[in-house]
Amino acid sequence: MTDVTDATTARRGPTPDDALRVADSRREPMLAADGTPLKRSLARALRREKLRALMLIAPLLLFILVTFIAPIADMLFRSVENQIVSDTLPRTTRALADWDGQDLPPEDAFAAMAYDLTEAAELKVHTRLGSRLNYEAPGISSLFRKSGRGTGDAGEALGEQFVTLDPAWENPMVWAELMAPPDWLEARAAHYADGGEPEGLPAFKLRDEADTILPETASVYGGFARITQFEDGDDPAEEDPWSPIYLALHRDLAADPPLGDWSGPHADLLAAAAEAAPAMETVPLVQQFEEIDEDWLDPDVWATIKTFSPPYTPGYFLNAVDMQQTPDGVELRPETQRIYVTLFLRTLVMSLAITGTCLLLGYPVAWLLANLPSGRANLLMILVLLPFWTSLLVRTSAWKVLLQQQGVINDTLVWIGLIADDKRLTLINNQTGTIIAMTHILLPFMILPLYSVMKTIPPSYLRAAKSLGATDWTAFWRVYFPQSVPGIGAGSILVFILAIGYYITPELVGGTSGVFISNRIAYHISSSLNWGLAAALGSILLFAVLILYWAYDRMVGIDNVKLGG
């Protein structure tokens, strides 16, 4: 075999590549006529051409990037993305990090949940988070909806006690002076002196000291200030603080902070509050949450939140293969909830069946097309293409008319006497209906590649085979068929990939037993709004197609696929 390669290389003659290779091997650049290295002058000569070619394809490249690659990347991302939990419940996520998941979480977690939910309710995102977690544990959605307002009242009783102690605690300005650095307060004063509106205030900043000495209070107040300023367009120094801020202050003071280090204003106010705090009347947070909804006493709710708090999750993919992520690990879903694996298998098997029927019906038609005289072949081609000129819905509806129990086909069969009137065939709203209708719709995609390949097989091959003594069948099977395999491959891949993602026809004629995975994807996109799960299902479909493509390449070879001569 080596001498063959040598012979071909020798016969090929020199090419520009060879010249470059020679230049490389000499280790010193070959020079062009003007003394510049040949490589550089060649690259310069080709650059303009390359640039022009790039300009020509640029619109298509951009179009594909924007409308095809980007959405697929987005889909892949969405199928694992889970930032909503940690974004909406940042404090809770942190507080639950060390929780063992056995009994109820510590009081800190309840406090964090109260702060987070108050913020989320102000931003009106707590219901979205509820729906997200509802995919994993049904019931959480209503729990969150109910609790959104309730948690805002946490600390209300404490707030009243602080105000009773000193009315200054009611004053928004006092809070602002406590929490903001002097330069913000000066900038604020300057802003108003210039006749500014509250909307144009400089962005609120937390005082470093407040953050270290009263961390919880600073965190909650920071959220309050941010939302007041940027969501509501108000001045945080003029709005009444939220009740949970008093809760946070009480908890901070209970932790015995180093108030002696406090260098800011109102040190005496803080000292007085710290002294009075232990004597204040408090209701345990667990009890407050129980009053809002007793589901908060269920450790499973907290476990679900903890399980789905990482920013990326395999949860959607597990869900897509009928499994679930529980606090105890990955496990199969209950038997009654398993649907996707069955659907995937059904989609796969039915797509294969459709590809098979398309091949069986399409091969002879393509052969006729390729071998009839051109006049009649054109007529036949128009008949093949005719379905393309009719709306998909019209065709599918026509199949309904034909296939239903009181439809044309059943009527004819009964009339002929092949079946009894009370035993009419069920041809629609099941898998049979889907296969029949989709075979019809996808048939041209099989015929056209087959035809274009068959067109390139000269009739002299069959004649040669026959002259060598082969019967018609042997000549076909040993000579014609192997040469049409590239067409079969191309047609089958085309039909199979179209079938596996088909949606409208199974929806219309598939009933419950004939629907595909795509119908489920559509349901999650437009009805249940569980886009993550839809993306995971879509990604699995994409991977399945890629794997099949790879398998085909290994078995038949992708260069053996021809869509034309």
Add this chain to the structure above:
Amino acid sequence: MMLLPPDLGRAAGEGLAKASARDDFVVFERVQKSYDGETLVVKDLNLSIATGEFLTMLGPSGSGKTTCLMMLAGFETATHGEIRLDGRPINNIPPHKRGIGMVFQNYALFPHMTVAENLAFPLEVRKIGKTEREQKIARALDRVRMSDFGNRRPAQLSGGQQQRIALARALVFEPELVLMDEPLGALDKQLRESLQFEITNLAHELGITVVYVTHDQTEALTMSDRVAVFEDGRIQQLATPDELYERPRNSFVAQFIGENNTLLGEVAEIRDGVAVVRLDTGALIDTKPVNVSRVGERTRVSIRPERVETNPERLSPGTHTLEAEVLEFIYMGDIYRTRLRVAGNDNFIIKTRNAPDQRRLQPGERIEIGWLPQDCRALDA
């Protein structure tokens, strides 16, 4: 020139040419063929081919020669008439049962099989055992000197190599009759010439009967035992190559085979096997009457360029000569080719050997030309 190994004839003689020698091995009897029911592509074909004969069907495209070949192979059915092979009518025998080898213009080697598999194909369908099959394949490849190429695919071979394999495949199952449909049409001149030589040698060594279709007259003349010149669905002349060239029976054959000068006129006198023809310019010339029999008949006289004598002193006295004006002189190495104006014909070509006694004629020069009466044939007008 490539020569065949000397033992080839012996090796070939073993299995082939079993048919008893007969003059009517292949017979076309009153065969007609029409595709559309309105016009006849082949009109009343009668032809007998002897065992071991190399017969060429020559003609311009559309003359019906390929149709005849396809009818013999069984890919077209005769509309009327009978075709017999070795005494057996084969009109109703399907192609795969006729046992006729065939070589196609585009080789028709199966691209998805190796060379050896291509050759095995006719043996496999005949259910020949593996050992014997391999022997036959090796022998067939050896015959066309392609023994080292058994594992190649046709696409890896050059045109000439592919045609050799196609030839080997048509011969490997030892048919007595091999049909070739313009097998060398796609090859360049040099390759074509060497393959012509190889094919005729093989055919004669193996003793097979060959029906060869071509539109290349040189190929037909150099290869064939007999040539059938086709035109308009009929055989215009069926003869050996030299007869065809020297003695064309009508003006079509004369025009079609080789280069030819024609002059138009009418017969003035016929005596002693010589017809004197008065050309349209009034000049008289001596011709051999072929298709003319009476005085006053219109005729087209035909003379080969190499038979024109520019030195009339060499002709016998009393022979008519013509005046000619030299229009163009072309030096072609071994010969000179000169274009003359003769009796109003501006395209009168003469060819003279590049020899010491020959002069290079100058354009504008006026000369006398003549010829032997038997070299100039008076044909149908």
